[in-house]
Amino acid sequence: MFLSAAVRRRPTFREGVVTMAPMALGIGAWGLMTGVAMVKSGMSVIEAVAMTLLVYAGSSQLAAIPLLVAGAPAWVVLATGFCVNLRFVVFSLHLRPYLMHMPRWRRMLHGYLTADLSYAVFTTRYPVPPTDEAEQQAQEAYLTGGYFITWCAWMGMSAVGIALANFIPQAWGLGFAGVLSLVGILCSMATTRLRVLSALIAGATAVAAYAFPLKLNIVTGIGVAVLLCFWLEKQFVRNPTEADR
Amino acid sequence: MNGETDPWTLVVILGLAGVTVLTRCFFFILDRPWGLPEWAHRALHYAPIAALSAVVIPEIVMSQGHLVSTWQEARLYAALAGAGYYFWRGGVLGTMVVGMAVYLPLHLGLGW
Numbered sequence: 254m255f256l257s258a259a260v261r262r263r264p265t266f267r268e269g270v271v272t273m274a275p276m277a278l279g280i281g282a283w284g285l286m287t288g289v290a291m292v293k294s295g296m297s298v299i300e301a302v303a304m305t306l307l308v309y310a311g312s313s314q315l316a317a318i319p320l321l322v323a324g325a326p327a328w329v330v331l332a333t334g335f336c337v338n339l340r341f342v343v344f345s346l347h348l349r350p351y352l353m354h355m356p357r358w359r360r361m362l363h364g365y366l367t368a369d370l371s372y373a374v375f376t377t378r379y380p381v382p383p384t385d386e387a388e389q390q391a392q393e394a395y396l397t398g399g400y401f402i403t404w405c406a407w408m409g410m411s412a413v414g415i416a417l418a419n420f421i422p423q424a425w426g427l428g429f430a431g432v433l434s435l436v437g438i439l440c441s442m443a444t445t446r447l448r449v450l451s452a453l454i455a456g457a458t459a460v461a462a463y464a465f466p467l468k469l470n471i472v473t474g475i476g477v478a479v480l481l482c483f484w485l486e487k488q489f490v491r492n493p494t495e496a497d498r
Numbered sequence: 499m500n501g502e503t504d505p506w507t508l509v510v511i512l513g514l515a516g517v518t519v520l521t522r523c524f525f526f527i528l529d530r531p532w533g534l535p536e537w538a539h540r541a542l543h544y545a546p547i548a549a550l551s552a553v554v555i556p557e558i559v560m561s562q563g564h565l566v567s568t569w570q571e572a573r574l575y576a577a578l579a580g581a582g583y584y585f586w587r588g589g590v591l592g593t594m595v596v597g598m599a600v601y602l603p604l605h606l607g608l609g610w
Contacts, residue, residue: 279591286594297503300511307515316553317514327510334514336549338521339542345524352526364523426605429573430598432557433580435550437593440584442547455548456555463556463563474552475545482544483537 265391269398272378276370281406283434287311288414290431293423294318298415305411309404310368312438313337315431325468333471344372350382351375351396354389363396371400447482447490454478572610576601 260266284305291301296318308314313334320330345364352360367375375396383389421427443449459474525532534542558577559566566574580597584590604610 279589282591283594296507299503300507303508304511304514307511308518309515310518312550313514313517316550317510319553319557321507321510327506327513330510331513331517333549333553334517335521336545337553338517339546339549341518341521342524343542345522345526349526349531353529357527357529360526361519361523364526365519367522424606426572426601427598429576429601430594432554432573433576433594433597433601434590435554436558436577436580436597437584437590439547439550439554440581440593441588441590442550445543448544448547451544451548452551456551459552459556460559460565463560470556471549471552475548478548478551479541479544482548483540486540 260394260397263390263394265395266398266401269375269395269400270402271398272374273371273399273402276374277402277406280370280403281410283311284407284410285414285417286427286430286434287314288411288416289418289421290315290414290428290434291318292415292418293421293426294428294431295322298419301415301418302412305408305415309365309407310334310338311407312435315435318428318431320468320471323468325471329468329472333475336475340369344369347376348372351379351392354383355393363393363400366400366404367396368400368403371396371403374399447486450485451478451482454481570608570610572601572604572608575604 288301288305291304291314292298296304300321304314304317308317316333316337317330320333344367348364348367352363355363375392378395379392383392418427439452443452455474455478457474458477459470462470462473464470465473520527558573561571576597579600580593583596584593
């Protein structure tokens with residue numbers, strides 16, 4: 254979408270770029286480590302480049318690496334990626350009134366390129382969806398500017414990481430940086446006691462069921478945790494929506 | 499998968515790209531408005547953290563198919579340090595940097 258000069262010429266495009274630029278530094282650094290982690294975990298350069306260019310979702314990429322390396326079946330990798338990405342489903346409900354005036358291909362392109370930070374910055378800048386055509390155009394350009402700089406930082410630095418990884422000895426164990434990033438994301442999601450419990454149950458189940466074939470311990474862990482938390486919520490939480498935050 | 503490109507892995511990567519599109523666009527793919535049943539909304543709260551945890555915890559505490567039985571394991575201290583940093587200061591990048599700052603000396607220096 255940032256290939257369209259008409260969008261780039263709108264003044265809010267620049268505003269989006271400038272607002273996101275400082276955050277793009279952090280995103281770039283994370284991309285760098287993801288690039289290194291992919292290759293040092295045993296993926297080929299072509300696979301790492303394809304994953305960076307196409308998947309464009311750091312946490313589901315990092316979660317997929319150990320599964321791909323272990324040779325897990327496709328559906329286990331995809332189901333895990335889907336669960337890790339479920340937060341975007343919530344974002345998409347929020348973004349719907351901002352994008353519905355566009356043709357489908359255009360709003361899906363925007364949706365695909367809008368990751369966590371771009372979404373957060375955009376909805377903070379524009380708490381209300383557009384009501385006339387001028388607002389529609391301004392908001393679209395701001396969103397595009399924001400994810401343009403994010404995309405460039407992520408892609409550029411991931412490529413640097415993939416290239417650098419070839420010069421780093423395998424024995425250094427830099428692939429573990431990917432796991433540590435996931436630890437950070439995990440902590441950021443631990444906002445309620447039931448979510449912490451969900452993480453503990455899923456982790457413990459995945460360890461206990463480690464001997465399951467086809468990496469099914471992952472799916473088992475997710476299933477057991479979600480069902481148990483459901484049940485506990487029904488038993489002990491009177492107002493679930495209030496307990497969320 | 500040891501540095502060699504596997505066509506099947508590329509297909510799975512393509513599928514993961516599809517998962518990115520599907521989840522990021524979930525509610526505006528179709529023109530007509532629609533909602534999820536209540537149970538699905540509740541699952542949205544627990545499934546993401548469960549999925550990450552199910553992937554991450556075994557990567558930290560398992561070694562060659564078994565629970566690590568020694569305290570001389572760099573990954574344990576690195577993950578604890580990273581999580582500690584997160585709850586102290588916040589930030590995914592800092593978590594990774596602090597974790598690696600603990601991991602590398604233990605792993606390379608002491609061979610843990």
